[in-house]
Amino acid sequence: MLDRVLTQPRAKCRKVTLPDRLAALLVWTVATLVAGMLLWIVLDLLRHGLPHLSIGFLLDAPRDAGRAGGIAPVLVATAMILIVSLAVAVPLGLATALLLSEYIRRGSRFAGFVRHALEVLAGVPSIVFGLFGNALFVRYFGMGYSVAAGGLTLACMVLPLFVRASEEALRSVPDDFRRAADALGLTRAAAIRSVLLPAALPGILVALVLSTGRALAEAAALLFTSGYVLRVPESLGDSGRTLAVHIYELAMNVPGGESQAYATGVVLLGALLLINLLTALLGRRYGAQVQGVRR
């Protein structure tokens, strides 16, 4: 309704005045600037990073504190930490989302509490997650700087995002599905397993991809949990350096590490773009499917 009012041609309402034009100009300029900023960042990264990028860069071990060689161990460590964090965040997040969407009323006090807690958690700066992870996993649980500690810290961090997105996915499954399941005499668990989860799967995949993107970009939370070691982690108890931490370390602590930092940045940006593309594709398919169901 509101949409329709706002998008009505202005000329029909009243004459276009000078302030009106100025406002339009301002909005366009600002929007162009914002888009330009992204373009600038990407171009800057590519300009400095691309000359150092090659297949060897992805497959070689780093030498000379990362100033030469490649980033193979960094890629492996990043993948390990991601897998740990998702392996923890996905079941926990899915259970919470199911609770919020299927087991309790939307307006109930407990639902409000859980949702509020998640919102606060989502707003906590990632360096605070890092300190928390350091105190709890690294020290209290004695995991030391390790892939496990880093992955668990990241899991805490992406949990709110994952819960929110998968709750949305579950809610957008039409209630007809639930009624049909009831009519067939399915228990709630059976209905969830064989009706709701499959129906919501594309949306949950979107949630998964979004969380992966968030985790991939994180450096601050990992500085004090998974650490800096530039070697392929041999177990979950070993420290490992992720792409984002590698960029930070090269740019901040290694004299002359800047060009390699740029090249690593291009790799990270590429991974993130790939993930965004994946989200967009899944989202489109998901949207189409839901519309199809409603029709």
Next chain:
Amino acid sequence: MRRLLLGVLALALAACGNGDQTADSATGGRLEITGSSTLAPLIAEIGARFEAAHPDARIAVQTGGSSRGISDAAEGLADIGMSSRELTETEQRRLRQHRIGVDGIAVILHRDNPVDRLSREQLVALFTGGVDNWQEVGGADRAVTVVDKADGRATLTEFLRFFDLPREAIAAHLIIGDNQHGIRSVAGNPGAIGYVSVGAGTVEAERGTAIRLVAIDEQWPTLETVRNGDYALTRDLILVSGAEPSALTLAFIDFVRDAAVHDLYADFGYVPAAE
């Protein structure tokens, strides 16, 4: 679902189990090293060479600053702490020190700043706000931007000690953390003055970054002058260990001080301690 939860549990257990491997021979096992971000890249490189020589050993180097390294070593959270500042008396009582090298601290300006030498008095005036235009010390008509290090940074501590200044005296326009951050801040501002490790500054200046290392009272900050003592503003690079270091800890510290890895010090612009 159940399978997933079991998987998570297994992961967690695996993680805990791997946390406490202990050394079974003199050069096998795992060493945790934390501390100075100035030292970390060098020690990590030496660690890689140590691992190549002793396949059973694993050297894990983490950074976080000198103070962190010292406290981690004191609390036993790390086997070795890296410090690029002097230890306080209380710290000295609890830890063993192993001096491994020397690093100078250089005052840096933007490359386009014509000033190339400053006296001690001029530097104090610049950093405390007494001089706020480069004209007053022979430069162009341009405002001075003082780039200072954040509290707790080893470079800051040693810098203040050299000029005998209290922390509050520095009239900073910009507070930065890591070495590279300082270099970039100065390279991006023609009126800036800052200070960094001679090693990091030299390496960056050689690579074409827009900075200039200036002389203090005619003493030029170079690797050579730091090595032979002609440059006064220096600091020791130190490894600290608990009172009773393990055999592996001692073996690694010996390795760090061995002449065979001195080429690595040069890569980072540090001077290894004389044997």
